[in-house]
């Protein structure tokens with residue numbers, strides 16, 4: 202019996218936090234994020250090489266809807282954020 206499964210039909214999500222929507226989507230790329238604080242509010246941002254700008258998100262590792270300002274490879278899949286070590 203043929204056991205091959207079309208990869209494109211599989212969506213894998215790994216829940217690793219009790220706080221929604223913090224899950225990883227293995228179909229989506231993972232981008233490094235850095236934390237910053239503006240007006241006392243903590244944000245995470247990730248550099249998008251397609252939009253050539255920072256995309257800002259709420260803090261927390263996991264999957265995000267792409268904040269791309271144009272159609273990019275991230276638009277369909279979104280991306281996962283993973284906190285990178287900061288400068289300090």
Ligand SMILES: [Zn+2]
Nearest residue numbers: 249252269270
């Ligand atoms: Zn973008």
